[in-house]
Amino acid sequence: MEHPENSEVYKGLKVNDGVEAMGTINPYLSTMRRKRAAQLSVNDYVDGILRGDVTVLSRAVTLLESLLPEHQAMAQEVVERCLPHSGKSLRVGITGVPGAGKSTSIDAFGMYLLSNSDAKLAVLAVDPSSERSKGSILGDKTRMERLSSHPRAFIRPSASAGSLGGVARKTREAIILCEAAGYDNIFVETVGVGQSETAVYSMVDFFLLIQIAGAGDELQGIKRGIMEMADGIVVNKADGDNVEEARRAAVHYKNALQLFPLPASGLRPEVQTYSGFYDLNIDRVWAMIDDYIVKVKANGFFDERRLSQQRYWMYEAIDEQLKANFYNTDGVHEYLSRYEQLLLQGKITSFAAANKVLEFYDKERGVNVG
Numbered sequence: 047m048e049h050p051e052n053s054e055v056y057k058g059l060k061v062n063d064g065v066e067a068m069g070t071i072n073p074y075l076s077t078m079r080r081k082r083a084a085q086l087s088v089n090d091y092v093d094g095i096l097r098g099d100v101t102v103l104s105r106a107v108t109l110l111e112s113l114l115p116e117h118q119a120m121a122q123e124v125v126e127r128c129l130p131h132s133g134k135s136l137r138v139g140i141t142g143v144p145g146a147g148k149s150t151s152i153d154a155f156g157m158y159l160l161s162n163s164d165a166k167l168a169v170l171a172v173d174p175s176s177e178r179s180k181g182s183i184l185g186d187k188t189r190m191e192r193l194s195s196h197p198r199a200f201i202r203p204s205a206s207a208g209s210l211g212g213v214a215r216k217t218r219e220a221i222i223l224c225e226a227a228g229y230d231n232i233f234v235e236t237v238g239v240g241q242s243e244t245a246v247y248s249m250v251d252f253f254l255l256i257q258i259a260g261a262g263d264e265l266q267g268i269k270r271g272i273m274e275m276a277d278g279i280v281v282n283k284a285d286g287d288n289v290e291e292a293r294r295a296a297v298h299y300k301n302a303l304q305l306f307p308l309p310a311s312g313l314r315p316e317v318q319t320y321s322g323f324y325d326l327n328i329d330r331v332w333a334m335i336d337d338y339i340v341k342v343k344a345n346g347f348f349d350e351r352r353l354s355q356q357r358y359w360m361y362e363a364i365d366e367q368l369k370a371n372f373y374n375t376d377g378v379h380e381y382l383s384r385y386e387q388l389l390l391q392g393k394i395t396s397f398a399a400a401n402k403v404l405e406f407y408d409k410e411r412g413v414n415v416g
């Protein structure tokens with residue numbers, strides 16, 4: 047399917063499908079590999095995670111991402127059992143258009159955090175476009191060079207296949223596993239195009255929007271509702287000749303923010319300039335996040351937000367499950383293509399066609415549809 051992010055709106059941001067990994071040539075290789083990594087039981091996973099064992103944590107996230115039903119069932123059990131040990135971290139979402147410097151900044155913010163405390167940091171990503179290409183992993187890891195080799199950092203770019211809803215759910219579950227493994231700070235990066243922002247917004251305590259000077263409001267989210275979601279806005283690349291322009295952009299965003307109603311947190315988002323690449327003013331960005339968290343913990347919004355996120359994810363899970371049930375029902379695809387044909391021939395309206403297919407689905411499930 048054509049990627050939604052390839053629509054006209056994001057012109058210049060081509061998302062490629064990527065290529066599937068080649069099958070292995072040596073048939074014995076896969077069995078050898080299987081032998082090397084012994085099967086873990088649910089207990090092994092849970093114990094390893096609670097011990098903070100990075101290898102086990104990593105394998106548990108892989109299990110989460112697996113499409114095999116038996117893996118999924120196991121993963122759900124692991125997540126359930128980790129749940130009581132989760133929830134104690136600070137979750138920060140980081141968004142911005144491709145090239146805004148999200149990965150570079152995460153490296154800078156993360157190193158600042160780890161150098162000034164004995165905290166542990168997990169970096170996750172919601173990137174449904176990495177479905178098959180897995181292309182962003184290499185790029186991101188090289189942009190997070192310092193963090194990649196830090197003993198208290200765990201970096202796990204999204205490599206899961208599926209719908210945005212599915213990918214987001216897995217990231218949310220990965221957060222739970224990381225927290226159970228003792229990671230008290232979680233950064234979640236979005237791809238910064240399309241719908242992933244809403245998903246990430248719905249799983250974090252602070253949503254940071256990274257802007258760059260001169261990239262245009264349309265693209266950067268002023269008109270797409272991203273700014274309304276932001277708890278703080280930062281203008282990156284305020285270095286060299288770009289400092290003044292970044293400052294002007296910051297003023298522009300400050301003014302724009304005045305036009306929005308006060309967010310539910312009761313706090314007007316702040317705007318800062320910084321340079322992720324040259325490590326300038328990172329402390330100010332972090333102070334802004336810190337300050338916000340202190341205030342929302344005091345006014346009760348922190349807990350309120352987490353509760354409303356849980357409600358959101360309950361309904362998301364229901365939507366996902368209903369959709370999966372529908373599309374996995376025998377005969378639905380035949381019905382769909384038949385009515386799609388009739389629709390395209392102008393013989394039936396969209397709504398009538400949808401009703402016909404849904405009626406068939408209800409009948410298949412033995413539901414009485416009066």
Ligand SMILES: Nc1nc2c(ncn2[C@@H]2O[C@H](COP(=O)(O)OP(=O)(O)O)[C@@H](O)[C@H]2O)c(=O)[nH]1
Nearest residue numbers: 144145146147148149150189283321322323324
């Ligand atoms: N001058 C300058 N360049 C930066 C800065 N941060 C990132 N970049 C560059 O911008 C490009 C995109 O950065 P990246 O972190 O991959 O952006 P992402 O797509 O948002 O994750 C890279 O070439 C970076 O080196 C910065 O603070 N200053």
Ligand SMILES: [Mg+2]
Nearest residue numbers: 148149186235
């Ligand atoms: Mg990136």
